[in-house]
Amino acid sequence: xxxxxxxxxxxxxxxxxxxxxxxxxxxxxxxxxxxxxxxxxxxxxxxxxxxxxxxxxxxxxxxxxxxxxxxxxxxxxxxxxxxxxxxxxxxxxxxxxxxxxxxxxxxxxxxxxxxxxxxxxxxxxxxxxxxxxxxxxxxxxxxxxxxxxxxxxxxxxxxxxxxxxxxxxxxxxxxxxxxxxxxxxxxxxxxxxxxxxxxxxxxxxxxxxxxxxxxxxxxxxxxxxxxxxxxxxxxxxxxxxxxxxxxxxxxxxxxxxxxxxxxxxxxxxxxxxxxxxxxxxxxxxxxxxxxxxxxxxxxxxxxxxxxxxxxxxxxxxxxxxxxxxxxxxxxxxxxxxxxxxxxxxxxxxxxxxxxxxxxxxxxxxxxxxxxxxxxxxxxxxxxxxxxxxxxxxxxxxxxxxxxxxxxxxxxxxxxxxxxxxxxxxxxxxxxxxxxxxxxxxxxxxxxx
Amino acid sequence: xxxxxxxxxxxxxxxxxxxxxxxxxxxxxxxxxxxxxxxxxxxxxxxxxxxxxxxxxxxxxxxxxxxxxxxxxxxxxxxxxxxxxxxxxxxxxxxxxxxxxxxxxxxxxxxxxxxxxxxxxxxxxxxxxx
Numbered sequence: 001x002x003x004x005x006x007x008x009x010x011x012x013x014x015x016x017x018x019x020x021x022x023x024x025x026x027x028x029x030x031x032x033x034x035x036x037x038x039x040x041x042x043x044x045x046x047x048x049x050x051x052x053x054x055x056x057x058x059x060x061x062x063x064x065x066x067x068x069x070x071x072x073x074x075x076x077x078x079x080x081x082x083x084x085x086x087x088x089x090x091x092x093x094x095x096x097x098x099x100x101x102x103x104x105x106x107x108x109x110x111x112x113x114x115x116x117x118x119x120x121x122x123x124x125x126x127x128x129x130x131x132x133x134x135x136x137x138x139x140x141x142x143x144x145x146x147x148x149x150x151x152x153x154x155x156x157x158x159x160x161x162x163x164x165x166x167x168x169x170x171x172x173x174x175x176x177x178x179x180x181x182x183x184x185x186x187x188x189x190x191x192x193x194x195x196x197x198x199x200x201x202x203x204x205x206x207x208x209x210x211x212x213x214x215x216x217x218x219x220x221x222x223x224x225x226x227x228x229x230x231x232x233x234x235x236x237x238x239x240x241x242x243x244x245x246x247x248x249x250x251x252x253x254x255x256x257x258x259x260x261x262x263x264x265x266x267x268x269x270x271x272x273x274x275x276x277x278x279x280x281x282x283x284x285x286x287x288x289x290x291x292x293x294x295x296x297x298x299x300x301x302x303x304x305x306x307x308x309x310x311x312x313x314x315x316x317x318x319x320x321x322x323x324x325x326x327x328x329x330x331x332x333x334x335x336x337x338x339x340x341x342x343x344x345x346x347x348x349x350x351x352x353x354x355x356x357x358x359x360x361x362x363x364x365x366x367x368x369x370x371x372x373x374x375x376x377x378x379x380x381x382x383x384x385x386x387x388x389x390x391x392x393x394x395x396x397x398x399x400x401x402x403x404x405x406x407x408x409x410x411x412x413x414x415x416x417x418x419x420x421x422x423x424x425x426x427x428x429x430x431x432x433x434x435x436x437x438x439x440x441x442x443x444x445x446x447x448x
Numbered sequence: 449x450x451x452x453x454x455x456x457x458x459x460x461x462x463x464x465x466x467x468x469x470x471x472x473x474x475x476x477x478x479x480x481x482x483x484x485x486x487x488x489x490x491x492x493x494x495x496x497x498x499x500x501x502x503x504x505x506x507x508x509x510x511x512x513x514x515x516x517x518x519x520x521x522x523x524x525x526x527x528x529x530x531x532x533x534x535x536x537x538x539x540x541x542x543x544x545x546x547x548x549x550x551x552x553x554x555x556x557x558x559x560x561x562x563x564x565x566x567x568x569x570x571x572x573x574x575x576x577x578x
Contacts, residue, residue, distance in 0.1 A: 306482050310479055321471070433526070447480055
């Protein structure tokens with residue numbers, strides 16, 4: 001490090017490209033083992049379970065048609081129900097591995113594209129004093145001159161959303177094997193390119209930042225405060241409004257439905273709507289043969305995710321605390337091997353947060369696949385608000401993970417300390433907000 | 449977020465307890481309350497007893513635990529408690545809108561905002577006649 005900024009060679013960005021390659025390899029490996037290998041074995045089990053169920057069903061129907069004894073019919077009925085239960089279990093087991101494999105592959109492709117492309121663009125960007133001047137943060141003797149990256153990023157988002165209807169339609173046609181015009185992807189793909197360029201430029205500006213030249217607000221109400229922090233809080237408040245909209249819509253619909261809770265509370269006679277919790281919690285309501293199958297295992301992914309988010313909130317606090325520590329000492333024993341020095345410790349706490357967040361997404365999609373298989377689809381009012389709300393939350397987690405990729409990269413290269421730890425602090429605020437939103441979503445959608 | 453020391457009853461009890469800081473204990477409390485939340489839904493009776501956990505008790509537990517967890521995250525992890533007041537005010541700014549949405553939309557079934565009391569709705573008749 002020299003002067004007011006860290007000296008960053010362009011070649012350092014090649015490390016990001018390599019990390020992208022590692023992600024790609026992990027994704028392919030996970031897909032090959034979980035999504036193909038194990039999933040195929042599970043699919044074979046599922047097919048056998050279907051045949052067993054068919055046999056049990058025919059045996060039961062034959063016994064009824066041939067006027068067999070009541071005892072025999074009862075035994076065959078029990079065997080049929082057991083075979084059906086086994087078939088459902090086998091199906092869900094197959095879905096678990098298949099969804100996990102595909103999800104990890106797609107996540108890793110996105111991670112690889114994000115950090116790999118960002119790294120590649122920065123590695124080929126012109127270096128030297130001219131490029132240096134374009135950094136968002138000046139040194140001690142430089143006046144801060146802001147950054148154009150957020151505007152570029154926002155323009156990219158706008159283009160992507162403008163083309164999103166065609167993008168979604170083309171993707172749907174591609175997946176279902178029907179005709180599509182590749183040109184319809186144009187606007188959204190241009191948006192993605194602009195987003196990538198904006199993000200790459202943003203990283204390029206931030207990477208050398210070692211704590212000098214942080215912009216301070218000079219007028220009320222945030223006078224004396226870091227502008228980035230104030231801006232982030234305002235952003236979080238806009239996010240509060242977004243989630244409040246989902247929640248009030250849910251509440252509005254929920255008070256209209258006659259759910260199992262309402263029936264048990266004596267407010268109405270029979271169930272006319274199943275909520276996600278009827279499929280997930282024990283003793284949930286039933287309607288037209290659906291729901292009411294919840295047990296410990298169905299509630300487990302949501303519960304694990306809740307704990308994962310809380311633990312990840314704590315690991316990001318530990319990352320910041322370690323970065324800010326002036327008298328940090330390496331722990332002893334096993335932890336000492338994982339965190340031999342302060343820089344590595346910060347990076348590893350961030351990696352732990354990243355892994356917990358990634359696990360959250362994988363478990364969420366496994367849970368969704370189970371819910372859809374059990375008949376809780378987006379086609380119902382309850383399904384619509386559930387998938388939109390939990391999906392919006394999952395999207396926030398995933399965006400956080402993409403940002404965290406850069407934090408890990410910086411922690412591994414330039415490093416974080418008490419001077420530039422704000423990067424972790426501000427990201428942490430966003431991450432805690434995501435945790436806070438889950439505090440409302442989990443009981444409202446999973447338990448109630 | 450983990451920058452400044454804060455003071456209060458919670459801090460006086462937990463900060464430094466067992467050689468651990470306030471963030472560690474906040475984390476433990478959040479974990480315990482989450483376990484409590486899940487258990488309240490999972491068990492029909494209090495384990496080891498015949499005392500039934502009623503729907504209303506579960507409802508109260510979910511809301512109570514949500515408030516405690518929300519406070520723990522916002523006050524300590526997001527450090528609203530140690531930061532200048534302007535951040536708390538910023539955080540509370542949308543509360544009015546959130547309450548309006550929850551009350552005006554969420555809890556006003558079936559009429560939503562159209563069935564709000566007269567004193568808080570415009571004089572529609574006057575508007576139509578005019």
